[in-house]
Every structure is written in C-alpha cells, then in structure tokens.
Amino acid sequence: MGAGMAGLVAAYELERRGCRVEVLEGSHRVGGRVHTHRFGPGPGAPAVELGAMRIPTHHRRTLEYIRLLGLEGELRPFTTLLSEENAYLRTAGGFVRIRDAARPLCEGFRRELEIHRPGLRQAHEVTVVGAWLTAVVDAIAPPDLREALRDDLRRQLLDLVACVDLLPHLRGAAGDRVDLHALFAAHPALRAGCSRRLNSFLDDILTETSPALLRLHGGMDRLPRALAARLAGPVRLGHRVVGLRSRRDEVLVRVRAGGRTTVRRADFAVCALPFPALRRIHLSGLDADKLAVLDAVHYCPATKVAFHCREPFWRAYGIEGGASYTGGSIRQTYYPAVDGTPGRGAALLASYTIGEEAARLGRLSPRRRHRLVLEELGAVHPELLRPGMVLGAVSTAWGDGSRWSVGCATRWGKSPEECEAERARAARPVNRLFFAGEHCSTAPAWIEGAVESALEAVERLVAHGAVHRAPAAHGHHDPAGAL
Ligand SMILES: Cc1cc2nc3c(=O)[nH]c(=O)nc-3n(C[C@H](O)[C@H](O)[C@H](O)COP(=O)(O)OP(=O)(O)OC[C@H]3O[C@@H](n4cnc5c(N)ncnc54)[C@H](O)[C@@H]3O)c2cc1C
Structure with a gap:
C-alpha cells in the first residue's frame, strides 16, 4: 500500500525474492513525497521539486538504488542554503548578500547577548560561531522551535564553544565565517553537552546546510518512476485503500477505485502509507499499542510555492543556484539549476516553509498563497513584479488539508532512546501486516528513511518465513544484500 519510495522499494525487493506483488496507490502518480513538477511538456520543461530535492552523500541506501536503476550519471551537486555567496540573507538591518552578512550577523548577535546575558564578554570567534549558528536556526527551524533553540544556543552551546579552539574552523579573510560541519565533527563533546532539543535538531540543520548534497538531473521523480518501471506486478494508480483488517492468517484490504469498492485478500501486506493517511482508514485487528502510536507520531507540515519565470533573472545578480533566507512568511527561496531548454523559462522555488508557517500558507487558497509569496519575494527580487515575468505558479501544502500525505x-x-522506542512501535508488524515508510525509520523526513524502512519490513517478512532470502546478485547491484 502506497507507491512512495517505501512502498516501491518493498515491492521491488519482494519481487526479487519470488513474491507476486500488487501495489495500491490512491493518487494518480507514483513517488508520493518525491514530486517533481514540470512547467510544460517534454524533457526540456523547467522543473521544480515540490517534495524531496536533495540527497546527502552519506545516504548510501538511496544512492545504491540510484546506481541500481542506472541513474548514477544523472547525479549533480546540490547547492544549498548559505552556500551561494551572492544569494540574500535577512538580517535585523534588512537583506544583505551572504558574502556581506558576517558583520550584520555578528552585530545582531552581540546585541542579543547584551539583552539575554548582560555582562558576558565573548571572544570574536565565539561571537562568529554564535552568529552563524543563529542564522542557520532562523533559516531552518520551524517557528515553535526557533526561539527555544536560540535560547539553548545562547545559554548552553555558547559556553561550550568558548572552551574550544575555534581558530582552525574560522574561514574568510577576516575570520568572520565558520565551517560549522568541521567544528562539530572535530568536537563531538559540543553535541553531547547540548540540550536534547538542540541536539536532535542539529543533525537536520547540519545535513541541510552541508556541502555534501546531490540532486537528480531532470527531476527527483526519475527515481520512483524508474523503480516502478522495474516491477513486474501492477502498480494500480487511483486505488485508494479505505479499510484494513489484519487477521492471523491473512490481510483484507478494502479498496476504492473508479467509483467501486472491492476487498482484496492478501497472504501478507506492507502498509507504506503515512500514519495520518492511515488514521483516516477504517482499521480492524490492530492492537491498542499500534493504534496509540498511529496517533502519537508527530508530522511537521511543509509548503512549497514555485514560479515559472520568463527568464532566470537572478543570474544577473551572480546567483547561480543555492538559496536565499528570505524570512517573513516565505522563509527560504531556492534557485533551482536552469537545465531545461533555453527559451522555455526557468523555475524558481519561491518559498519553502515548515511548521506553523507552512500550515498558515497551506490554509490559504492557492491564488492567495501565490499572491502573498509574490508580494513578499518582490521586495527582494523586484523583477518578479514586472509584467510578464511570472508565467505560472504551482504549490503543494503537505499538511492536514492534503489528501495523501501530511x-x-x-x-x-x-532523546535517542525515545526516538528508537517510537520507531520500533511504528514499524512493529501486526500478524501478517507489515509497516514501512519514513516514519518507521531512523531517518524520518528523508528518502533514506523510506528506503531503510522498506528493507527492514522485507527482512521481517523473511524472518517470518513468508519470503525467501534474496537470491545471490548476478553481477548487478544488490542494495538490500549489500546493506
Ligand atoms: C516538502 C518536502 C521536502 C523534502 N525534502 C527532502 C529532501 O530534500 N531529501 C530527502 O531525502 N527527503 C526529503 N523529504 C522527505 C521525503 O520526501 C520522504 O521522507 C519520503 O519521500 C517518504 O516516502 P514514503 O514512501 O515513506 O511516503 P510517501 O512518499 O508519502 O508515500 C506514501 C504513498 O501513499 C499514498 N497514499 C496515501 N494514502 C493512501 C491511501 N489511502 N490509499 C492508497 N495510497 C495512499 C500516497 O499518495 C503516497 O504515494 C521531503 C519531504 C517533503 C514533504
């Protein structure tokens, strides 16, 4: 159930082990939260990612499938937030280019310390680290966490940082930039001494601002599409699961398609639907703990708004990719690689929000949402307001209102123990019903998590005796076997 990355990987691996598999997908496309939008037909159309857009180089399972599917040659570096010097950054004093941001960031951070920790004197390099970390938290954290994280940073992390030799990690002629990745890698004790909420968030912010990120040329959806094309069994689009009954010796799946409801009987089933989607389904045969964890897993909404622009006007400012931290209600603006046919325009990921800001944008009608983003971003990029510059707009609000995913x-x-306990409860099978999806993994909110969860579900099926071990790989890649 579900033709996102978790469902497709599970189906592929089960087929390799000799199972007859049928994939049921409620929407009319494969990929789920891997969702590339193309402004127009054909391969030359400008493309933008409304779901996943980057693959960290340490996500080896995801990269193994990319290799397996012959897409390795399509990998390109992904330029991320804060790494394009000519992009913009919102500071207390207004928008500045990232190359000029160090001074206003440090001044702003010093003022903040005067208010929150009066009398504290910090060395220049400690201020630099605090200022850039605050900028990263502001750009990435959802609003409900932002102030608390800033507070943790000022009160705890700063004192730990002050005890470390920071000079080897400073960058730039004036030593007013810092390589945060190198700093945390060299001093693991910094992480260990952080508050739990700051520590659990640091993984994500360090990954998102890492230089070691990749993308798929031509669109991330090439991955799920290639995987679906490898399946021998049917991938049934427009087949919505509306009921699920787990019995000791079978799974009954109630499916709605083409105005008809039918019941399918399966020896085994893998449910790779996000839990909020599962909560909307009529469930029976699930024990109390499973029902409790269905409600307990927290989902953070995300909204993306993209414009089809007549031309990549940002290049005139030296912006060749990466992102601006635009703040306000639009938060982040990414400049996707312009690799469509020249003359067909360019895609701009005008706004990427998470948390309450995403929910707020998601509640607006698409028309009002697009207008709001245009007005706010127009303050940074007035070119957008020129007649004929924006040829079209598209957005996805991955939130409560969305039918398939949230x-x-x-x-x-x-804590790590609490995370593992929740993960184990989410992934635990009930009779012959197995569970997969990013929420069942150690890497939630990443494609890697979806893949990891699918491989684990298949391993559980093997352990159950339902499925044979993977056949030996004959000269081809074997992600499940290798990992
Ligand atoms: C905005 C955004 C940005 C992201 N950025 C990144 C990134 O840069 N890098 C990265 O690695 N990851 C990123 N992620 C996370 C990544 O996209 C997900 O972790 C991963 O794609 C989840 O895969 P999945 O198979 O678990 O779930 P999904 O992809 O959600 O698959 C579930 C499938 O179930 C279907 N479904 C739901 N209900 C029913 C039903 N009742 N009946 C039948 N089918 C149903 C859905 O339509 C969907 O196809 C991002 C996610 C979002 C939303």
Whole structure:
C-alpha cells in the first residue's frame, strides 16, 4: 500500500525474492513525497521539486538504488542554503548578500547577548560561531522551535564553544565565517553537552546546510518512476485503500477505485502509507499499542510555492543556484539549476516553509498563497513584479488539508532512546501486516528513511518465513544484500 519510495522499494525487493506483488496507490502518480513538477511538456520543461530535492552523500541506501536503476550519471551537486555567496540573507538591518552578512550577523548577535546575558564578554570567534549558528536556526527551524533553540544556543552551546579552539574552523579573510560541519565533527563533546532539543535538531540543520548534497538531473521523480518501471506486478494508480483488517492468517484490504469498492485478500501486506493517511482508514485487528502510536507520531507540515519565470533573472545578480533566507512568511527561496531548454523559462522555488508557517500558507487558497509569496519575494527580487515575468505558479501544502500525505514525521526534542522506542512501535508488524515508510525509520523526513524502512519490513517478512532470502546478485547491484 502506497507507491512512495517505501512502498516501491518493498515491492521491488519482494519481487526479487519470488513474491507476486500488487501495489495500491490512491493518487494518480507514483513517488508520493518525491514530486517533481514540470512547467510544460517534454524533457526540456523547467522543473521544480515540490517534495524531496536533495540527497546527502552519506545516504548510501538511496544512492545504491540510484546506481541500481542506472541513474548514477544523472547525479549533480546540490547547492544549498548559505552556500551561494551572492544569494540574500535577512538580517535585523534588512537583506544583505551572504558574502556581506558576517558583520550584520555578528552585530545582531552581540546585541542579543547584551539583552539575554548582560555582562558576558565573548571572544570574536565565539561571537562568529554564535552568529552563524543563529542564522542557520532562523533559516531552518520551524517557528515553535526557533526561539527555544536560540535560547539553548545562547545559554548552553555558547559556553561550550568558548572552551574550544575555534581558530582552525574560522574561514574568510577576516575570520568572520565558520565551517560549522568541521567544528562539530572535530568536537563531538559540543553535541553531547547540548540540550536534547538542540541536539536532535542539529543533525537536520547540519545535513541541510552541508556541502555534501546531490540532486537528480531532470527531476527527483526519475527515481520512483524508474523503480516502478522495474516491477513486474501492477502498480494500480487511483486505488485508494479505505479499510484494513489484519487477521492471523491473512490481510483484507478494502479498496476504492473508479467509483467501486472491492476487498482484496492478501497472504501478507506492507502498509507504506503515512500514519495520518492511515488514521483516516477504517482499521480492524490492530492492537491498542499500534493504534496509540498511529496517533502519537508527530508530522511537521511543509509548503512549497514555485514560479515559472520568463527568464532566470537572478543570474544577473551572480546567483547561480543555492538559496536565499528570505524570512517573513516565505522563509527560504531556492534557485533551482536552469537545465531545461533555453527559451522555455526557468523555475524558481519561491518559498519553502515548515511548521506553523507552512500550515498558515497551506490554509490559504492557492491564488492567495501565490499572491502573498509574490508580494513578499518582490521586495527582494523586484523583477518578479514586472509584467510578464511570472508565467505560472504551482504549490503543494503537505499538511492536514492534503489528501495523501501530511508533511514529514519528526522526532525533534526526543532523546535517542525515545526516538528508537517510537520507531520500533511504528514499524512493529501486526500478524501478517507489515509497516514501512519514513516514519518507521531512523531517518524520518528523508528518502533514506523510506528506503531503510522498506528493507527492514522485507527482512521481517523473511524472518517470518513468508519470503525467501534474496537470491545471490548476478553481477548487478544488490542494495538490500549489500546493506
Ligand atoms: C516538502 C518536502 C521536502 C523534502 N525534502 C527532502 C529532501 O530534500 N531529501 C530527502 O531525502 N527527503 C526529503 N523529504 C522527505 C521525503 O520526501 C520522504 O521522507 C519520503 O519521500 C517518504 O516516502 P514514503 O514512501 O515513506 O511516503 P510517501 O512518499 O508519502 O508515500 C506514501 C504513498 O501513499 C499514498 N497514499 C496515501 N494514502 C493512501 C491511501 N489511502 N490509499 C492508497 N495510497 C495512499 C500516497 O499518495 C503516497 O504515494 C521531503 C519531504 C517533503 C514533504
């Protein structure tokens, strides 16, 4: 159930082990939260990612499938937030280019310290680290966490940072930039001394601002589409699961398609639907703990708004990719690689929000949402307001209102033990019903988590005796076997 990455990987691996598999997908496309939008037909159309857009290089399972599917040659570097010097950053004093941001950031951070920790004197390099970390938290954290994280940073992390030799990690002629990745890698004790909520969030912010990120040329949806094309069994689009009964010796799946409801009987089933989607389904045969964890997993909404622009006007400002931290209600603006046919325009990911800001944008009608984003971003990029510049707009609000999916599972603020306990409860099978999806993994909110969960579900089926072990790989890649 579900033709997102988790469902497709599970189906592929089960077929390799000799199972007859049928995939049921409620929407009319495969990929789920891997969702590339193309402004126009054909391969030359400008493309933008409304779901997943980058793959960290340490996500080896995801990369193994990319290799397996012959897409390795399509991998390109992904330029992320804060790494394009000519992009913009919102500071207390207004928008500045990232290359000029150090001074206003440090001044702003010093003023903040005067208010929150009066009398505290910090060395220049400690201020630099605090200022850039605050900028990263502001740009990435959802609003409900932002102030608390800033507070943790000022009160705890700063004192730990002050005890470390920071000079090897400073960058730039004036030593007013810092390589945060190198700093945390060299001093693991910094992480260990952080508050739980700051520590659990640092993984995500360090990954999102890492230089080691990749994308798929031509669109991330090439991955789920290639995987679906490899399946021998049918992937049935427009087949919505509306009921699920787990029995000791079978699973009954009630499906709505083409105005008719039918019941399918399966020896085994893998449910790779996000839990909020599952909560809307009539369930029976699930024990109390499973029902409780269905409600307990927290999903963070996300909204993306993209414009089809007549031309990539940002290039005139030296912006070749990466992102601006635009703040306000639009938060982040990404400049996707312009690799469509020249003359067909360019895609701009005008706004990427998470948390309450995403929910707020998601509640607006698409028309009002697009207008609001245009007005706010017009303050940074007035070119957008020129007649004929914006040729079209599209957005996805991955939130409560969305039919198939609702943001991403998050475990921010939980201890490693609490995270593992929730993960284990989410992934635990009930009779012959197995569970997969990013929420069942150790890497929620990443494709890698979806893949990991699917491989684990298949392993559980093997352990159950339902499925044979993977056949030996004959000269081809074997992600499940290799991992
Ligand atoms: C805005 C955004 C940005 C992201 N950025 C990144 C990124 O840069 N890098 C990264 O690695 N990850 C990113 N992620 C996370 C990544 O996209 C997900 O972790 C992953 O795609 C989840 O896969 P899945 O198979 O678990 O779930 P999904 O992809 O959600 O698959 C579930 C499938 O079930 C279907 N479904 C739901 N209800 C029913 C029903 N009743 N009957 C039948 N089918 C149903 C859905 O239509 C969907 O196809 C991002 C996610 C979002 C939302």
